[in-house]
Amino acid sequence: MIEKTDKYINEIKEISDNKSIFDRNSPFENTLVYLDKGNVLGFLIYDVIYEKVEIIYIFVRKECRNMHIGYKLLNNLINSLKDMENITLEVRCNNPSAIHLYEKMGFKKVATREKYYCGIDGILMEKKL
Ligand SMILES: CC(C)(COP(=O)(O)OP(=O)(O)OC[C@H]1O[C@@H](n2cnc3c(N)ncnc32)[C@H](O)[C@@H]1OP(=O)(O)O)[C@@H](O)C(=O)NCCC(=O)NCCS
Structure with a gap:
């Protein structure tokens, strides 16, 4: 079961x-959780900023991947979004x-941010809606 909830x-x-995502205090933040018998198996944190959606983090427990x-x-x-331009x-x-x-x-690769993560390239991806 998937629920949109804080x-x-x-859990x-x-x-x-990745603990740094919890220091953002973003007013645009939303959270989806994947639940099985009341246990959180995974989550998706994303911001909705006007007509743009940005995925902040997606995580699934190792044993459930x-x-x-x-x-x-x-x-x-994706199915819940209405009148949005894109997801990045x-x-x-x-x-x-x-x-x-x-x-x-x-999603399509649109740019590479070289060495963005301590020497590892970051890939910017976009899905147009
Ligand atoms: C990324 C993550 C959320 C995916 O969750 P998941 O529930 O395992 O995802 P799914 O099962 O829906 O899909 C995984 C796909 O990757 C594929 N896959 C697994 N290992 C792979 C590899 N080494 N190379 C290519 N594809 C791989 C799987 O076969 C599956 O594809 P398929 O459905 O076409 O067979 C999970 O791996 C995770 O929590 N990772 C740690 C956190 C993270 O890196 N988050 C992303 C931050 S940008």
């Missing part, structure tokens, strides 16, 4: 491998499963 923030913080939970979270987001995100070039998933969802 109420699992503590999300605990399972996430490659079971299409990431796909379902992204699909749920940035991904490290050495993250093949994430890049594969984004390309499968129709």
